[in-house]
Amino acid sequence: MPHTLSDLLSERYGKNLAHLDFELNSTLETLLSHKSIRHYLDKPLPDGALELMIAAAQSAASSSNLQLWSVVAITNAERKQRLSELANNQSQITQAPLFLVWLADVSRLEKIMIKDNLDTQGLHQLDLFLIAIIDAALAAQNAVIAAEAQGYGTVYIGALRNNVARVSAELQLPNGVFPVFGLCVGYPNPEKKIGVKPRLSQESVLHKEVYQPNELAIDAYNDVMTTFYQQQKMNVEGTWAKHCSDRIQARATHSELQIFLENKFCKK
């Protein structure tokens, strides 16, 4: 278990970042220790845990304070089972005591504006959709940090979007509400040892003043990830880049999403 900032940074990058000589605090420790958890104990979260996560979520910044997001909290086993089936049968959804579906939501604001006889033009435009997605993502990530700070584990479930129409029907979502992703929350199963997944080196993502791609840093990351896949006994063939390509190809034919967005979100 790493206890210093230097240990946490080494784990995160698969190499030492000794020059970052700062004091470790609990916020940094939570952020730098993040790992997605896919195995949970059969144990409910304490009363109030959900509401504390939502308070953290609502504390995130929101574009123009429009607050264009909502969340559905699901604990019912049958509903979790149905949602799991709609998300490639991912068993973590049924295992986790709490499953949250984060929503981009312009429907609530539309109702409020109509009630007050205000002009709703523009609510169904692409820019508002992007704002709603960003708001939902920022809120969800704040909830993740709050959950992890309390010792719970989480994993996002983007695969819900594979069946966006059926997910919407299951959750009775009105027009103007889009399920962005799910989030499993629960106590991590301590028998499943999960490593911190290394990230691209900072040279790959951090550009100073102007954009400067660094191919060599990507090569080094491929090596770091190959070692990580082996250590974790993950069934990944080839490099990280090949893994990315495989994941992207699997989505390339996905047109249901576009039709759904045109019919239910971007069009009135």
Ligand SMILES: Cc1cc2nc3c(=O)[nH]c(=O)nc-3n(C[C@H](O)[C@H](O)[C@H](O)COP(=O)(O)O)c2cc1C
């Ligand atoms: C928007 C989003 C959707 C994701 N969807 C899934 C998913 O459907 N199933 C899953 O097991 N993990 C999912 N993940 C988790 C990622 O696979 C994980 O964050 C990534 O591999 C990095 O690992 P780490 O979170 O342990 O650092 C998702 C993550 C994000 C941000």
